[in-house]
Amino acid sequence: MNQISPLAFVHPEAKLGDNNIIGPFCYIDRNTVIGDNNVMQNSVTIHAGARLGNNNEIFPGASIATKPQDLKYRGEETLCEVGDNNSIRENVTISRGTASKGTTIVGNNNLLMENMHVAHDCVLGNNIIVGNSTKFAGEVEVDDNAIISAVVLCHQFCKIGGYVMIQGGCRFSQDIPPYVIAGKEPTRYCGLNLVGLRRRGFSNELITLIHDAYRLLYSKGVLSEGIEEIKRNLQITPEIQYIIDFVSSSKRGIIR
Numbered sequence: 001m002n003q004i005s006p007l008a009f010v011h012p013e014a015k016l017g018d019n020n021i022i023g024p025f026c027y028i029d030r031n032t033v034i035g036d037n038n039v040m041q042n043s044v045t046i047h048a049g050a051r052l053g054n055n056n057e058i059f060p061g062a063s064i065a066t067k068p069q070d071l072k073y074r075g076e077e078t079l080c081e082v083g084d085n086n087s088i089r090e091n092v093t094i095s096r097g098t099a100s101k102g103t104t105i106v107g108n109n110n111l112l113m114e115n116m117h118v119a120h121d122c123v124l125g126n127n128i129i130v131g132n133s134t135k136f137a138g139e140v141e142v143d144d145n146a147i148i149s150a151v152v153l154c155h156q157f158c159k160i161g162g163y164v165m166i167q168g169g170c171r172f173s174q175d176i177p178p179y180v181i182a183g184k185e186p187t188r189y190c191g192l193n194l195v196g197l198r199r200r201g202f203s204n205e206l207i208t209l210i211h212d213a214y215r216l217l218y219s220k221g222v223l224s225e226g227i228e229e230i231k232r233n234l235q236i237t238p239e240i241q242y243i244i245d246f247v248s249s250s251k252r253g254i255i256r
Contacts, residue, residue: 049096053084061091068095068120070138083108094118145200161246163200165193175250178242179210188255206239213240223247
């Protein structure tokens with residue numbers, strides 16, 4: 001049974017699962033689907049197009065599936081999909097998609113800290129931590145297990161690899177490859193995310209292999225030449241293949 005405050009508004013067309021807690025001054029619009037065991041503290045807004053999974057906690061002032069801040073948006077029916085077990089803190093805003101991709105996606109087990117923004121058509125994976133006041137522009141992609149610190153500005157269409165650590169205050173318009181620390185001004189490669197990799201169970205041998213891959217990659221002025229060096233000299237494990245595929249498919253180029 002859902003617990004809905006008498007001071008909340010739930011549109012009659014909204015579809016709610018079971019055991020949800022909806023606090024005072026929450027607003028749940030039409031064309032919304034909410035799973036089970038979600039907690040919406042006071043003053044949460046769930047706009048049309050929202051699709052929430054289970055066991056999410058959403059804090060005061062958060063706004064899910066907002067109208068995209070994109071002048072190309074013409075009112076088309078689009079979605080914002082949020083998975084399970086996410087903590088969405090105060091004043092977080094997540095826009096729904098546009099005609100470009102149709103859907104903004106936030107996966108599972110993520111922590112989105114206070115006042116951060118996820119723009120239209122972004123795709124966030126799982127087990128991601130995003131710090132206070134960080135902003136993702138449109139169509140940004142973030143792979144699993146990334147940690148993005150506070151007040152980071154990410155340009156539209158950028159991709160952030162898995163297992164990265166991005167230092168606070170960074171701003172960048174190129175992709176961040178997996179397993180690294182990115183920081184300084186301008187934002188650049190600062191070594192491997194050693195602490196994060198060890199916490200995730202990466203062996204010393206595998207960490208050394210990843211380090212060697214980046215040493216070879218950045219040893220050449222042209223990244224494609226660095227990739228060929230990796231292929232010639234290193235064992236191609238799934239982790240090394242991930243680096244190769246990420247760099248090879250990058251449309252904006254990676255940080256240097």
